[in-house]
Structures are given as structure tokens and as C-alpha cells.
Amino acid sequence: MDRMAGSGVLAAARNNAEWCDAMCRAHGMPGGFTESLFNPRKAPPYYPDAVTLTPDATVAEVLRLLDRRAVDGEPGGASVKDSFARLDLSAAGFRVLFEAQWILHLPSRRRSRDLPLAMPSDGRRSARRPICASGRRTSTEARTTGCFPPACWPIPQS
Known part of the structure; x- marks a missing residue:
């Protein structure tokens, strides 16, 4: 393969x-x-x-x-x-917009409670906001632009 x-x-x-x-x-x-x-x-x-x-x-x-x-x-x-x-x-009529490669990161042995998750493993909602891949917290602007409708947010909007 x-x-x-x-x-x-x-x-x-x-x-x-x-x-x-x-x-x-x-x-x-x-x-x-x-x-x-x-x-x-x-x-x-x-x-x-x-x-x-x-x-x-x-x-x-x-x-x-x-x-x-x-x-x-x-x-x-x-x-x-x-x-x-x-x-x-x-x-x-298609043209290549950009080319990329997949990058693989195998799971670590860290416990899930050590990871910055929006939803704990027990399924209860977390008071913390989810953390984006950039490391910055998600913004209110992202919620209001329509790119991420309310169904995408795992925590209540304030």
C-alpha cells in the first residue's frame, strides 16, 4: 500500500x-x-x-x-x-486551489482529564470554552458570523 x-x-x-x-x-x-x-x-x-x-x-x-x-x-x-x-x-473545468499533506499524531497515553476538552468524558457539560487548534479560546465573533451555527457549540452561549 x-x-x-x-x-x-x-x-x-x-x-x-x-x-x-x-x-x-x-x-x-x-x-x-x-x-x-x-x-x-x-x-x-x-x-x-x-x-x-x-x-x-x-x-x-x-x-x-x-x-x-x-x-x-x-x-x-x-x-x-x-x-x-x-x-x-x-x-x-476544476483547478487545484492548494495542495496539502495529512499529518498523523498518534494518541498519547495522557488521561482524557489532562486534555483541553470542552466535553468531559462523563458527558457533563464543561464551564470551560473549547480550545481551538491555535491554542486560543473560541471567539464570540466565530459564533455570530454563521460559520459555526449554535448546533456546533457544546456549551451554552452567553
Whole structure:
């Protein structure tokens, strides 16, 4: 199995698609999963219209999915997150926006209570705000821009 198809990349692609699905659902735009693709019925701003879940996803599958959305009345324009950098969609008018690599960090042996989580392992709500990847606390501005609707916030808004 090549590096871009290893189990870590497969897990990262699936995890990322599940995050996209959670955000789509929070925006009232549930999606669906096939064996090789995730696609929301409609993607919220800044989220892809399709995410490849396996290196076996094909250009034809992606285009068929996007064509179906166009038939369903969605306006033109689409974005695809090719998790394995294997699809050449240029013939369909797509261009590469950016390229990236998956970075894997294996779980540590630290106990969950030592981690900066918004939701304790016992499921009770925490008074602490969730901490972003940047290390800064989430802002009220992020809550009010519509990018993260209330369904995304695990703590009561003040």
C-alpha cells in the first residue's frame, strides 16, 4: 500500500469527512456517504461539495455526484476535497486551489482529564470554552458570523 493510501490517511480522510458531515448537519444540510465519497446535499460556505474517502474514488463518480446536484437545482460551481491527490478534474473545468499533506499524531497515553476538552468524558457539560487548534479560546465573533451555527457549540452561549 503506498503512502497516500495507508491506514492513517484513510482514517484521516474519513475523520475529515465526518467533520464536514457534522458541520453540514449543523447547518441543516445533511449529506451522504458512499463507499468512496462523502457529499452533502448542499455544502455550507467554506466546505467541499465532495470529499474522497478512498484512493479508489474516480473522476466519473465525483462528476456524476456533482451533476446530480446540478439537476436538483443547485447553482453552478463546486469544490472537491481529493483526500488522496489522485483525481485530475481539469477536463471538467476544476483547478487545484492548494495542495496539502495529512499529518498523523498518534494518541498519547495522557488521561482524557489532562486534555483541553470542552466535553468531559462523563458527558457533563464543561464551564470551560473549547480550545481551538491555535491554542486560543473560541471567539464570540466565530459564533455570530454563521460559520459555526449554535448546533456546533457544546456549551451554552452567553
